Amino acid sequence: MANSERFVLTASVLELSNGFLRNFDIRARARPFLIALAEKTGLSVHLAVRDRLDMVVIDSIRPRSAVLVSRLEVGGRMDLSRTAVGRAYLSVLSAEERQALIGSLQTASGDDWPAIARGLQLGLDYARDHGFAISIGKWHHGLNAIAAGFVGPSEERYSVNCGGAAHSCPPETLVGDVAPALLDCVTQIALEIGGKAGTPFFDQAD
Structure with a gap:
């Protein structure tokens, strides 16, 4: 029994360590492209992964300008x-x-889910049609952002966020000027790490 418990603990720690090392490697290889995106757009750039029902930032770039x-x-x-x-x-x-995952979000949201679900579905429809997601003052008032996801070489998922104060990146600027740079950044990262960019997993069932 004692040996079994030690084995389970060791396996769990190893799994966490492997995930950390994998994310650290992706972060290091993605960083030059994230820096270039921040400097080109003048906006903050974040690389994020999921932890339970949140997205967690694993790299954050601020433009010098x-x-x-x-x-x-x-x-x-x-x-x-x-x-x-x-x-x-x-x-x-x-x-x-x-x-x-949406089912888990619904369970956690309780009575707030109907309002959340409407916005989420609209957001996912937009991402499917345009290849990136957009949020205009929905998370924090006065902050706008767009983001695009990519798939790592071991099928892990990541997301790159680019945004800032609403006055510096109104929706038309995000869509017309920032989105092409963001999508190019994500494509370059995917090529660098041997992953996939875009929204390849949407299908007719969605």
Whole structure:
């Protein structure tokens, strides 16, 4: 029994360590592209992964040229259902994985779910049609952002968020100017790590 307990603990720790090392490697290889995106757009850029029902920042880049930028640091959490970064993550899940995670979000949201679900579905429809998600003042008033997801070489999912104060990145600027740079960034990261960019897992069932 004691030996069995030690084995389970060791396996659990090893799994956590492997996940950390994998994310650390992706972060290191993605960073040059994230820096280039931040400098090109003048906006804050974040690389995030999912932890339970939140998105967690694993890298945060602030452009040198910007005065007012997001202060979200590494380890910061963002809402999965209401943010661009969360919706972009959902967009690169398989239909089965996406529905299971949405079910968990519904359970956790309780009576607030109908309002959340409407916004989430609109956000996912937008991501499917455009290849990126957008959030205009929905998570924090006065902050706008877009995000795009990608798939790592071992099928792990990541999301790149780009945004800032509403006056510096109105919707038309995000869609017309920032989105092409974001999508190019995500494509370059996917090529660098041997992953996949875009929303490849949406299908007709969605």
